[in-house]
Amino acid sequence: MAKSRILVSTTNSLEGYKIVEYIDIVSTNVVNGSSFFSDWKASLTDIFGGRSGTYQRKLRKIYEEAIEELSEEAISLGANAVVGLKVDYGEISGKDTQMFMISAVGTAVKVVKL
Numbered sequence: 846m847a848k849s850r851i852l853v854s855t856t857n858s859l860e861g862y863k864i865v866e867y868i869d870i871v872s873t874n875v876v877n878g879s880s881f882f883s884d885w886k887a888s889l890t891d892i893f894g895g896r897s898g899t900y901q902r903k904l905r906k907i908y909e910e911a912i913e914e915l916s917e918e919a920i921s922l923g924a925n926a927v928v929g930l931k932v933d934y935g936e937i938s939g940k941d942t943q944m945f946m947i948s949a950v951g952t953a954v955k956v957v958k959l
Contacts (some may be wrong), residue, residue, distance in 0.1 A: 851916040851919060851920060851924070851925060851926060851927065852925065852926035852927070852956065853912055853915070853916060853926070853927045853930055853951070854926070854927070854928050854929075854930060855929070855930045855931070856928065856929070857928050857929050858928065859926060859928065859956055861958060861959055862926070862956040862957065862958055862959060863956060863957050863959055864926075864928070864954045864955070864956050865954075865955050865956065865957055866954060866955040867952060867953075867954050868919075868922050868923060868924045868952075868953040868954060868955065869922055869952075869953050870950060870951070870952055870953070871915050871918040871919050871922070871924075871927060871950070871951055871952070871953045872915070872918075872948070872949065872950040872951075873911050873914040873915050873918065873948070873949050874911075874946060874947070874948045874949075875907045875910045875911045875914065875946065875947050875949075876907075876937065876944050876945070876946045877903060877906070877907045877944060877945050877946075900945075903945060904934065904945060904947075907945060907946075907947050908932065908947055910947075911932070911947045911948075911949040912930075912949065914949075915927060915930075915949050915950075915951060918953070919951075919953035922953050923955065924953035924954055924955055925954075925955055925956060926953075926954050926955070926956045927951040927952065927953055927954070928951060928952050928954055929951050929952045930949065930950075930951040931949070931950050931951065932947060932948070932949045933947070933948045933949075934946070934947055935947075935948070
């Protein structure tokens with residue numbers, strides 16, 4: 846996936862820019878399953894303590910995918926920025942299955958540099 850060139854911010858404004866048009870709300874959900882091997886490695890961390898690099902990398906990857914998908918949706922609407930970004934992490938599990946989910950939502954806007 847190519848990186849979109851768009852401003853994305855958790856704030857409702859961008860310093861040094863003026864919002865000239867509010868276009869629409871953009872959102873995405875990214876779900877990624879964890880493998881048996883990942884779960885096994887994480888269980889060792891759970892037993893011995895410490896941080897789970899395996900899960901951290903998975904979460905970072907799906908976070909980046911969510912921001913990329915949100916950016917692409919905003920660009921397709923004619924926006925050059927997303928403001929008010931909100932990200933929510935979740936877990937879907939059951940029947941020997943565990944998946945991570947990230948939901949992201951923001952407002953697609955057009956901005957001009959001051």
